[in-house]
Amino acid sequence: MLLTLASAVFAAPAATPTLAPPIAPVAPIRIGMIEGVSGPFGNAGEAVRRNLLLAIERINARGGVRLPQGHRPLALTVFDNKQGVEESLIAFRQVSDQGIPFIAQGNSSAVAAALVDAVNKHNARMPAQRVLFLNYAAVDPVLTNETCSFWHFRFDAHADMRMHALTEAIRADTRARRIYLIGQDYSFGRQVALAARTQLAAKRPDIAVVGDELHPIGRVKDFAPYIAKIKASGADTVITGNWGNDLTLLVKAARDAGLALKFYTFYGNSLGAPAAIGDAGVEQVRAVAEWHPNVGGAASDAFYREFRQRYPQPADDYVHLRMQLMIEMLAAAIEKARTTEAAAVARALEGAEFRNAFHQANMRATDHQLIQPLYVSVMKRAGDGTIRFDNEGSGYGFKTERYLPGPATALPTSCKMVRPK
Known part of the structure; x- marks a missing residue:
């Protein structure tokens, strides 16, 4: 189709008026993944990246996220924190400087605790550029108990x-x-x-x-x-x-x-x-x-086979339902809120439910802990x-x-x- 369109344009007579410049691509909704993708736990960080990317690709393939101004794709930007707290805080400053509205992290509860504190302070200081923290694996219970935050949502069962x-x-x-x-x-x-x-x-x-x-x-x-x-x-x-x-x-x-x-x-x-x-x-x-490949049933098997088709190398075979579920729930919350503004999306996530043919979950509003x-x-x-x-x-x-x-x-x-x- 692109070839046909280009041929038609370039075959136009010389007297044809100058064509309007192409429409700029729609700005994506960015998610900043702050995770170790190098060092001793780099393989775990890369496994996260694969799961988030597949979920993002799936949503983008069906048109992206529906907003009043039109559909917008999701995009993932990875910030390598080398599994360190200080490196994570530096990465968060990069996220906020770039105006990224959502961060995702999980492979360290110590890092998650530091990020919750940083997000709380940033959002109080910069109410026009608030950030939402999506946690897929940091399972210290305090994160949804004593130190719970309106800006933090956990999609994994805690310890x-x-x-x-x-x-x-x-x-x-x-x-x-x-x-x-x-x-x-x-x-x-x-x-x-x-x-x-x-x-x-x-x-x-x-x-x-x-x-x-x-x-x-x-x-x-x-x-x-x-x-x-x-x-x-x-x-x-x-x-x-x-x-x-x-x-x-x-x-x-x-x-x-x-x-x-x-x-x-x-x-x-x-x-x-x-x-x-x-x-x-x-x-x-x-x-x-929360799931494993041998749970059983046609829908579960299809979900697993989709991942293996996307990532056929045996070393890449590490599927996290909760990570892909997290991206799906985020997209649905953005659509419900009709904006990417953090507070509005957070309110849309509170009490939200996820259901497919083999899994059901709900986000408990009192502490932002996913129950599944x-x-x-x-x-x-x-x-x-x-x-x-x-x-x-x-x-x-x-x-x-x-x-x-x-x-x-x-x-x-x-x-x-x-x-x-």
Whole structure:
């Protein structure tokens, strides 16, 4: 079509009046992703980018976001924070200087806490250029409790909610008697340990917690000494919130030591973990998530296959429903608000619902915490007839062991939200 139009234009007689200049392209609605896409957790940041881009491409393919002035496309700009707080604050200043109305971040609760504070101060100081913070993975509960903010929305279940799902599974696990807690030494890791102790005491008082250890985040290259401590404790089960290379290296060390442990993890189905665990993880490793590829049903399968068609390389096979859901809910809220102004979009997001053929969620208005189902799934070997899809071509995937519908995952909140006038 473009060739035909160009031919017609250039074939016009010389006497034809000068053509009007082409109409300028519509300015996109920009989302600033502040995330580590280099360094030890760069692979996790790149996984986020892929999921957000696919959701954006899907919305743009159907015409973009409908506004009174016409349709506008979404566009993603990535700011590499190298997983650091100071770098994230510098990136946020770049976002605000460029007038980007929405930021997305998640792969560190420490970073998220700093960004919430920065967004609050910026929005109070610059009411004409306010920013909305969309959180897809920072799961420290305080972000939607004590430090909740009108300008912050979380699309992932927080640590206590995830632990609630895991401890519901452990409640029924009669073989779990001695549990070792290990995690990353920052706010999220400490919260995971606290939630595990509190919930296990309430649900399984017969279980002994035989170890509780935190390690530097992203700096341990050899987890063998930690695994030796776990072995010496006599633990039969490990609970960990580790993610990224800290999880991969932990489970590799357990495999190398030949320990037959059950791992109840937040992210055991994440980047590289299934391949690192190998056969030793079959029936042993469990993970909790809002969705996984073997949930089942034609609609869920189609969603997963769309991602694999867009990103066919096995190393890119890391699908996050919540990240794509977040972009869909943002677009719907902008359309409802009829503007990209942050406060109006925030009010449109409050109480908003998401529903497709295999997932349902709602954004709780009191604390801006998304309430959605959670699945605890167990690692399986591809080809054993129990799963259809493996992870990253590893030969291992996950099967649902316990399902909690959205209302069953919701926990009380202590949020006392201050809303702008």
